Amino acid sequence: MNARSHPLTTALLFQGGLVVLAVGLGWLSGLSPWRDIELTWPALAIGLAATLPLAASLVALPAARWQWAEQLTSLVRRFLRILFHNAWPGAVLIVSILAGIGEELLFRGVLQYGLTENWNPLVGILLASLLFGAAHAVSSSYFVLATLMGLYLGLLYHWSGNLLVPIVVHALYDWVAIHFYLRR
Template identity: 30%
Template sequence: MKGFVSSRLHPFANLLLLVGLMLLAACVAGFLMAVLSNLLFGVGLLEIGNVTNKPDTYANGWGVSMLTQGVFLFVGFGGAALALPLLTGYSWQEYFAPRRPVPYNWLLLAAGIILLSVPFMSGLVEWNAKAHFPGFLQGLEKDARELEDRAQVLTKYLTQFTTFGRFIVGLIVIAVVPAISEELVFRGVIQRNLVQWFNSRHVGVWLAAAIFSAIHFQFFGFVPRFVLGLVLGYLYEWSGNILVPMAAHFTQNAFQIVLLYMQQRQLMSSETFNPDSNEALPWWLQLLSLLLTGALLWQLYRHTLRPTADPLPTQLRTLSGGGVANPAVHTAPIIGRTINHEGVDVTKS
């Protein structure tokens, strides 16, 4: 497949190209948001900003806010990530899932890891929420907390699922769309290129996780989101298939949405689940959660080290230290090798 841009670009150039594509995609998303909000809700381009800033003061504020958030993520993030491989001469499967399809149990295990980690993550959430800046940065801490408090008020309004229809819309916009779009960007493009750039899977995973957490602009939630980014990053690195971190990301967001809906419908007491609380679960449950999550992650890691046989010819692209693609077509089965998602033989690494 021939692209408009050379596939031999340095990873840093690919990341700059991603930024440019995201800016272009954001413009397209803005146009679509204006058209759809006008057609569906009668809200014009000049009104969208006011409606999304204070949606509770407008009759169609909830719908417009959900629409704009979903379109922006799906087009602005996902669209840019999908455009990059096409421009550089890759197919989507080759770029985001170059290994043969992973077994379905990988998707289930990825979801299970997220659910098992909930008690441990609650401890990180509480610790990070109570963190403080150094004394000379108290003013910055005050501004950061006020910003997050305002964001929390908006989030609380948007997650008021008064009907089952609203719950479905919330599940799509808050769970499905971010799982697809953010994983394409942060794991599929950013992590992939960072791994190539630094020639280190660990450096690529950790840097991508830091960027993933920082771009949400929530200092008092940075650490748990960073840890989540690490889990998603290693799931992608080990599986070589973008669907695996997507399944985990979807589970993370959907689990919270489902619990919130159950609490709002009085199917669960506020004592069992309080969406406004940052209080951690008991320490022994956190410890058990950490051990079980770590054990499951270790099993998945060990699975990637096992010699495997690919019964069909596999076209691989190995990369030199400068990030130059060197196509190599194998006409015989690859036996007894472990291949990472970049098509690099890591049997002995």
């Protein structure tokens, strides 16, 4: 399999494309997805700390031995093994960073921000979270978990006022989760 036909190439292009989509939608709607990003040590620290409960869920969910959780774990593991098969060492890091940036610019920086400007903030956060869940709906259980994660990320953004916080959480969680599933 060459680099152009590798599933990882598609993932990198897709995640990078989300950045372009977020910027384009932001431009069309008059919203800069970059406006609420402040690179500060407190934002990085909050992002790091806010990743810990999500990382703990990686261990807790399979330990619960619920059938739906075991099926979801198996599905995610198979997908990631295909995606990162024979991938170069930095691939997980780059995909994680691109996913954190692209998805958060789109779902929080453009959609959530636009929705909360026009409606009650809780409604905007919930709608953006449902759209985030729908974009990740490879199964009904994954839709629910992704929606809950979207809600968590949306609340972090709303609370902090800094889009860097959910970007850090998302990217770091993806990096930890991918390594967790690939090593199990």
